[in-house]
Amino acid sequence: xxxxxxxxxxxxxxxxxxxxxxxxxxxxxxxxxxxxxxxxxxxxxxxxxxxxxxxxxxxxxxxxxxxxxxxxxxxxxxxxxxxxxxxxxxxxxxxxxxxxxxxxxxxxxxxxxxxxxxxxxxxxxxxxxxxxxxxxxxxxxxxxxxxxxxxxxx
Amino acid sequence: xxxxxxxxxxxxxxxxxxxxxxxxxxxxxxxxxxxxxxxxxxxxxxxxxxxxxxxxxxxxxxxxxxxxxxxxxxxxxxxxxxxxxxxxxxxxxxxxxxxxxxxxxxxxxxxxxxxxxxxxxxxxxxxxxxxxxxxxxxxxxxxxxxxxxxxxxxxxxxxxxxxx
Numbered sequence: 001x002x003x004x005x006x007x008x009x010x011x012x013x014x015x016x017x018x019x020x021x022x023x024x025x026x027x028x029x030x031x032x033x034x035x036x037x038x039x040x041x042x043x044x045x046x047x048x049x050x051x052x053x054x055x056x057x058x059x060x061x062x063x064x065x066x067x068x069x070x071x072x073x074x075x076x077x078x079x080x081x082x083x084x085x086x087x088x089x090x091x092x093x094x095x096x097x098x099x100x101x102x103x104x105x106x107x108x109x110x111x112x113x114x115x116x117x118x119x120x121x122x123x124x125x126x127x128x129x130x131x132x133x134x135x136x137x138x139x140x141x142x143x144x145x146x147x148x149x150x151x152x153x154x
Numbered sequence: 155x156x157x158x159x160x161x162x163x164x165x166x167x168x169x170x171x172x173x174x175x176x177x178x179x180x181x182x183x184x185x186x187x188x189x190x191x192x193x194x195x196x197x198x199x200x201x202x203x204x205x206x207x208x209x210x211x212x213x214x215x216x217x218x219x220x221x222x223x224x225x226x227x228x229x230x231x232x233x234x235x236x237x238x239x240x241x242x243x244x245x246x247x248x249x250x251x252x253x254x255x256x257x258x259x260x261x262x263x264x265x266x267x268x269x270x271x272x273x274x275x276x277x278x279x280x281x282x283x284x285x286x287x288x289x290x291x292x293x294x295x296x297x298x299x300x301x302x303x304x305x306x307x308x309x310x311x312x313x314x315x316x317x318x
Binding site: 037038041063116119120121123125127128130132135136139 | 288
C-alpha cells in the first residue's frame with residue numbers, strides 16, 4: 001500500500017485541476033506543450049504502437065495528426081483514474097494493465113518514457129510553479145502508476 | 155529499408171561501446187550548440203535548479219553529499235556545485251565531436267575518486283531536461299528535446315567510460 005501525505009495528495013490533485021487536457025495535447029504551432037507528440041518524436045521507437053494512426057513520417061506529420069492528439073487526451077483520462085483512486089492504484093489499474101499486456105502488447109518501459117515526457121511537458125507549462133516538492137510528489141505518483149500498469153504482465 | 159540498418163559493418167574503432175550508442179548527427183550537434191548558447195546566460199540557474207530537484211525528487215542521491223551542511227534546494231553548496239556541473243556540461247558541448255576523448259579526465263575523476271553509480275547520470279539528466287523545459291518552454295521544442303536528451307546520454311556514457 002502506498003502511503004500519501006496530505007500534502008502530496010493536494011499537490012497531485014492541483015496538477016490535474018489545473019491541467020487543460022485539450023491544451024496539453026493539441027498540436028500547436030511550436031508544439032512545445034504537446035505531450036503525446038513529444039514522446040513519439042523524442043523516442044521514435046514508441047511509434048511502433050501507432051501503426052493505424054496515419055501519417056507519422058516526420059515530426060511535422062506527427063504534430064498535425066489529430067488521431068494522435070485524441071489519443072493523448074485518452075491517456076490523460078487514464079491517469080485521472082489513478083488520481084481518483086490514489087489509495088488503491090494497483091487494483092484500479094488491474095484491467096488497464098491486462099489490456100496493455102494482452103491486447104496492446106506495449107513494452108512497459110514505454111510507460112516510463114511517457115511519464116518522463118509528461119513531467120517535462122508539465123514543467124514547460126507551469127514554469128517555476130513546478131517546484132521541487134511538486135515534482136517529487138508528481139514523480140512518486142508516476143512511479144506508482146507505471147508500476148501498476150506493468151503489474152499484470154507475465 | 156529497415157533491413158539495411160542491420161547489415162553488419164566492420165567496426166571503425168576498437169571501442170565496442172561506441173558501436174552500441176545512438177550517435178549525434180551533424181544537425182543534432184548544431185541544435186545542441188545553438189540551444190546551449192541560448193541557455194548560457196542562465197546556466198547557473200539551470201545547474202542549481204537541476205541539482206536541487208535531483209536531491210528532492212530522488213532522495214537517494216543525497217547519499218553522495220553527506221559532507222554538505224545544507225542540502226535544501228538553492229542552498230550555497232547546491233548552488234556552487236550546480237555551477238561546477240554546468241561548467242562540465244558546457245565543456246562537453248565544446249567537445250561534442252569526441253566526448254569520450256574530451257572527457258577522459260572527468261571520467262577518471264568520476265570512476266576512481268567520486269565513484270558515483272552511473273544510474274545517477276540518468277537521473278540528473280532527466281532533472282536537467284525538466285529545468286530546461288521549465289525555463290525555456292519556447293525553445294525546448296521536441297526536436298531540441300531529442301537532441302539534448304541524446305547529448306546528455308552520450309555525455310553520461312563518456313563519463314562512465316573509465317569505470318571498469
